[in-house]
Each structure stands twice: as C-alpha cells, then as structure tokens.
Amino acid sequence: MAIEIDLNRVYMPSEDVVARVIENEIIIVPLVSGIGDMEDEIYTLNETGRSIWEKLDGKKKLKDVVSELASEFDSPLQKIEKDVIGFVQEVIKRKMLVGK
Amino acid sequence: MGKDHYVIKQYTRKSNPWQDKPNFLNHLSIELTERCNNDCIHCCINLHEDDVEAKKKELSTDQIKKVFSEAASMGCLKVTVTGGEPLLRNDFAELYLFARKLGLKVLLFTNATLINHDLVELFKQIPPLVEIEVTVYGMEKDSYEGVTRKKGSFEQAWRGIQLLQENKIPFVVKSVALPHNRKDLTRFKKWAAGIPWMAGQEPESYKYFGLRLRRDNFKKNALIQELRARPEEIAEESVRTKETYHKALKQFSSAFFKPTADKLFSCHGGLNGGCVDAYGNFQLCILLRHPDTVYDLKQGSLREGYETYLPRIRKIKATNPAYLNRCGACFLSNICQQCPGMSWIEHGDLDTPVDYICAITHTQARYLGIIGDTEKAWEVCDWEARISKFENQIKVNPVDIHNGSTQCRRDK
Ligand code: SF4
Ligand code: SF4
Numbered sequence: 202m203a204i205e206i207d208l209n210r211v212y213m214p215s216e217d218v219v220a221r222v223i224e225n226e227i228i229i230v231p232l233v234s235g236i237g238d239m240e241d242e243i244y245t246l247n248e249t250g251r252s253i254w255e256k257l258d259g260k261k262k263l264k265d266v267v268s269e270l271a272s273e274f275d276s277p278l279q280k281i282e283k284d285v286i287g288f289v290q291e292v293i294k295r296k297m298l299v300g301k
Numbered sequence: 302m303g304k305d306h307y308v309i310k311q312y313t314r315k316s317n318p319w320q321d322k323p324n325f326l327n328h329l330s331i332e333l334t335e336r337c338n339n340d341c342i343h344c345c346i347n348l349h350e351d352d353v354e355a356k357k358k359e360l361s362t363d364q365i366k367k368v369f370s371e372a373a374s375m376g377c378l379k380v381t382v383t384g385g386e387p388l389l390r391n392d393f394a395e396l397y398l399f400a401r402k403l404g405l406k407v408l409l410f411t412n413a414t415l416i417n418h419d420l421v422e423l424f425k426q427i428p429p430l431v432e433i434e435v436t437v438y439g440m441e442k443d444s445y446e447g448v449t450r451k452k453g454s455f456e457q458a459w460r461g462i463q464l465l466q467e468n469k470i471p472f473v474v475k476s477v478a479l480p481h482n483r484k485d486l487t488r489f490k491k492w493a494a495g496i497p498w499m500a501g502q503e504p505e506s507y508k509y510f511g512l513r514l515r516r517d518n519f520k521k522n523a524l525i526q527e528l529r530a531r532p533e534e535i536a537e538e539s540v541r542t543k544e545t546y547h548k549a550l551k552q553f554s555s556a557f558f559k560p561t562a563d564k565l566f567s568c569h570g571g572l573n574g575g576c577v578d579a580y581g582n583f584q585l586c587i588l589l590r591h592p593d594t595v596y597d598l599k600q601g602s603l604r605e606g607y608e609t610y611l612p613r614i615r616k617i618k619a620t621n622p623a624y625l626n627r628c629g630a631c632f633l634s635n636i637c638q639q640c641p642g643m644s645w646i647e648h649g650d651l652d653t654p655v656d657y658i659c660a661i662t663h664t665q666a667r668y669l670g671i672i673g674d675t676e677k678a679w680e681v682c683d684w685e686a687r688i689s690k691f692e693n694q695i696k697v698n699p700v701d702i703h704n705g706s707t708q709c710r711r712d713k
Contacts, residue, residue, distance in 0.1 A: 219401075219402060219403065219404035220404075221373065221403075221404040223319055223376045223378075224319045224322055224325070226319075228311075228378075228404065229308070230378075230404035230430070231428075231430065232401060232404075232427060233427060233428075234425065234426065234427075234428050237310075242311070242313075243310075243311050243313055243378070244308050244309060244310055244311060245308075245311055246307055246308060246309070247306065247308075247309060249307060250308060287306070287307065288307045291306070291307050291308055292307070292308060297308075
C-alpha cells in the first residue's frame with residue numbers, strides 16, 4: 202500500500218542513514234540495521250531523486266520543494282509533484298527519510 | 302514511472318562504481334595498534350599488549366578520526382581496521398561509530414578474544430556492513446595456544462566467536478597453516494563450511510609467513526623462517542586447485558608474462574588505496590615500511606600523501622644489479638610475489654630479490670611446464686614461444702614445453 206504523503210509536511214533525511222556525496226552522486230549508506238535487505242548494500246539516487254533529495258533540508262515543506270523544483274526545471278508542475286511524491290514514498294519506505 | 306525507480310542499489314562488495322576515477326581513494330587500511338594480547342609464533346607485527354613505548358607513539362583518537370574524515374572526503378567507502386589486535390584500544394567503539402557515521406563500511410580483522418557483549422550490541426545496532434574477519438589459530442586448546450602462546454586465549458577466542466554466532470553478526474574465518482594446528486585443518490574446514498557468511502568458500506589458511514615488518518627481531522625471524530611451508534608445498538596447493546589455477550593464469554598470460562626491466566612497482570599498491578600504520582605513517586601497502594617510502598600523516602594530509610607522495614614512490618626504479626639481472630630479465634616477474642615490500646622485510650632495501658619467493662615462483666612455473674627442472678626463468682629467451690604454446694594448451698603437458706627449449710647466455 203502506498204504511503205500517504207502530506208505536501209504541507211516537512212521531510213528530512215533519517216538519522217538511520219548517512220548521505221554522502223561521491224563524484225557528484227548522492228550515496229546513501231545504511232547506519233543502523235534493517236535499512237537494506239542485505240547488510241552490505243549502499244544506494245545511489247537517480248538524477249530526479251538527487252534533485253529532490255538535495256532540497257529535503259528539514260526546513261522546507263514538501264509543497265515548497267515542488268515549487269522550487271518547478272522554477273528550476275522545465276517540466277509541468279503536475280509531473281514534478283508526481284515525482285516528488287513518488288520519490289518521498291520510496292525513500293520513506295526504505296527508511297531513508299522521515300517526516301518532521 | 303516504475304516502482305523503486307529513484308533509488309538504485311549498488312553492490313560494492315568486490316568493487317565500486319567510482320573506483321576508476323582519478324584520485325579516488327577506494328580503500329584504506331589502518332592499524333590501530335601493533336600491540337596484541339596474543340604472541341603468535343609466526344606473527345610479523347605484534348608487540349606486547351602493555352608495551353608502553355608503543356602505546357605512547359600510537360595515533361590519538363582525534364588523529365585517527367581525522368584520517369577517517371579525510372578518507373571519507375576522498376570518496377573512501379571502506380576502511381579495514383587491523384593491528385596487532387585493534388580491539389585492544391579502548392577507544393575502538395568510539396572510532397568505529399565515528400567511521401560508520403561518516404558512511405564508511407568497517408572491515409574488522411580480529412582474533413576475537415576481546416569480542417564482548419557491548420561490542421556485539423554495537424555491531425547489532427550499527428552493522429559494520431562487511432563481515433568481520435576472524436583468524437582462528439586452532440580447534441583445540443593445545444593447538445590454538447601452541448600458536449598464540451597465551452594461556453586462556455583459546456577459551457576467550459571461542460567465547461568471542463560464539464557471541465558473534467549467537468547474535469548473527471556476520472563474520473568469516475581464516476587461519477594459518479602451522480605444524481601446531483595441522484591436525485585441526487579438516488575439522489576447521491568442516492566447521493567453517495557451516496558459517497553462513499562463508500557462502501561455501503573454503504577458508505584461507507596462510508602458509509607463507511612474512512618476516513618482521515619492522516625488521517626488529519631477528520631471533521623471531523629465524524623462527525618464522527622455520528615455520529614457512531616449503532616452496533613445493535605451496536606448489537602442491539596449486540596442484541590441488543589445478544583447474545582454477547590454469548584457468549586464471551591462461552586468462553592473463555600473454556599480457557602478464559614479460560620481463561619488467563627496472564620497474565619496481567608492478568603491483569596495485571597505492572593506486573586506489575593505502576595503509577596507515579599505528580603511528581600515522583601512510584604506506585603503499587602493508588609490507589613496505591622502508592623509512593624512505595612512508596609519508597607522515599602527522600605532518601601532512603592524507604590527500605597529499607595519496608595524490609602526491611605515493612605516486613612519487615611508485616616511480617622509483619630498481620638499481621640493484623642483482624635485481625636488474627634477475628627479476629628485471631625474468632618473464633615470470635608479473636606472476637611472482639617479489640616486490641619492494643618483500644625486499645624490505647627480508648633485506649632492508651627495495652630491490653634485492655627474495656630467494657624464497659623466487660623458489661616458489663620457479664616451482665610453480667615448473668609445475669605449469671613453462672620452465673624445466675634446472676632452468677632459471679631469467680635465462681630463458683624463448684619465453685614468448687613458451688607462453689603462446691602454454692596458452693594454446695588445454696591441458697598442460699610439461700614434457701611438450703620442455704622439449705627444444707633454449708636458454709639465454711647472458712653476459713654477467
Ligand atoms: S593474534 Fe594476530 S596480531 Fe596478535 S600475535 Fe597473533 S597474528 Fe599477531
Ligand atoms: S621468479 Fe625470481 S627472478 Fe623472477 S621475478 Fe621472481 S624473484 Fe625475480
């Protein structure tokens with residue numbers, strides 16, 4: 202079942218993972234157990250995911266993230282919102298992001 | 302848009318996606334101490350656990366944290382934490398947590414004697430992300446302590462191992478092949494096969510023992526030399542795994558079999574990682590501690606050591622005529638373990654050939670049928686023909702290759 206995402210809420214990286222930047226890529230390394238389905242995995246984000254993740258600073262509401270991205274990218278607002286929600290759902294499911 | 306589309310799993314166990322980027326530090330190994338609570342008969346590094354002088358010289362907690370931070374900023378994904386026995390340091394847990402919070406995987410090498418409930422809890426909550434490597438010196442008290450020369454170490458180590466097992470902390474095991482534990486080998490392998498994280502792999506059991514890395518104990522060196530397997534025994538090991546050995550060699554034979562003249566560093570040391578000793582010296586590899594080849598991190602930065610200093614060391618050429626006439630002209634040099642690190646521990650320089658290594662390589666080459674019984678590889682001039690013949694053979698038949706061989710008459 203899809204996780205309910207509230208655009209008025211602030212989301213931030215979970216303290217259960219460490220996000221690093223290597224060669225311009227965001228690398229997410231599990232810190233606590235139970236993040237990956239195997240113990241030695243690390244994760245990267247695709248380009249869309251990376252643009253969204255960089256804005257999840259624990260201060261901005263998700264709807265502001267959407268409008269910031271809309272001003273930066275030449276893409277319809279609806280599509281951006283869909284991506285943001287899809288991304289947030291996925292990283293919450295993977296315990297990499299938490300709501301504030 | 303597909304499900305799980307934004308997050309990509311990266312399997313970094315064997316390699317990682319960034320390792321070929323220039324100046325990327327793939328891996329760092331750090332010795333937290335040279336001290337150990339065991340006194341293994343074959344050990345090339347251990348100092349007494351209470352060695353006050355050694356303790357005083359060791360990097361402080363903050364200095365080690367700085368090394369970890371720098372490594373992470375240079376893209377490092379995994380640090381190997383070794384020793385001596387790294388768990389002897391009472392700041393181990395703090396350092397471990399620090400490294401993990403930087404997003405580093407931590408590969409711990411340990412004898413398991415100091416694994417306790419607190420550590421197990423820590424590993425359970427914050428997993429190292431790579432299996433702990435435990436060296437097991439024997440399956441029985443007499444054999445184990447025959448190696449470690451420490452009363453009670455058998456019980457301590459097995460309690461540690463049991464704690465790891467019970468708490469499902471991923472670990473793998475390895476051993477050393479010594480006369481004292483020879484009788485345990487079959488039992489050890491059988492037991493190791495039941496460890497889930499071994500994933501069906503046979504545990505490594507080291508037969509070749511390096512001399513003291515600091516060239517500090519010549520009496521111990523004599524003992525280590527006595528304990529080493531004979532070159533024939535090492536070659537026999539290759540016979541046991543003949544098919545794999547042939548396959549591996551054939552894959553790279555034409556590219557790898559060639560003399561390397563005055564080139565000293567044919568290895569990968571310092572190319573995508575390096576080693577830090579307990580006192581903050583940054584080295585190309587674990588062996589090479591020649592004072593002219595190490596970079597003092599207390600006076601500089603890991604980045605400078607890695608990007609500027611190590612590449613300079615790798616450019617050093619051999620000058621010793623004994624090396625140039627032998628290894629420099631030897632077509633086996635790229636499959637031979639001869640290297641500046643080996644020369645350092647055996648002879649105290651960078652380029653004196655190590656006879657023991659030479660004998661091992663010659664025995665293996667004889668087994669493969671590339672050289673004859675009395676031939677010296679550096680005197681063989683038709684090596685290219687031999688290699689192409691070797692490559693074309695599905696099954697090696699030594700007799701075929703030996704027939705019609707010629708030897709170079711080199712002017713000495
Ligand atoms: S346990 Fe390891 S470091 Fe300690 S003496 Fe034995 S081989 Fe050396
Ligand atoms: S086999 Fe002997 S001569 Fe050849 S590279 Fe090795 S040590 Fe040198």
